[in-house]
Amino acid sequence: MREYDSAGKLARVVCNQCGRSLEVKNGVPTIDWFAADKEWGFFSDKDGQIHSFDLCEECYNQLVSGLKIAPSVREQTELV
């Protein structure tokens, strides 16, 4: 879950799984996290809905460890 201040700057990121707040300084998160945004379409029961949630890295690791097939992983070719 992301919260923004009145100027639209990122103020807070909260893990939807464990509720931990991830530190944000001057609108910039100091810890990376998993962000999901899904726009459901016509071939679903949620047509027109957008679902969003955020997970800290520990909760992401816990989520993917329960998957029958691990997520695909590839290396970034250009790091910022």
Ligand SMILES: [Zn+2]
């Ligand atoms: Zn978490």
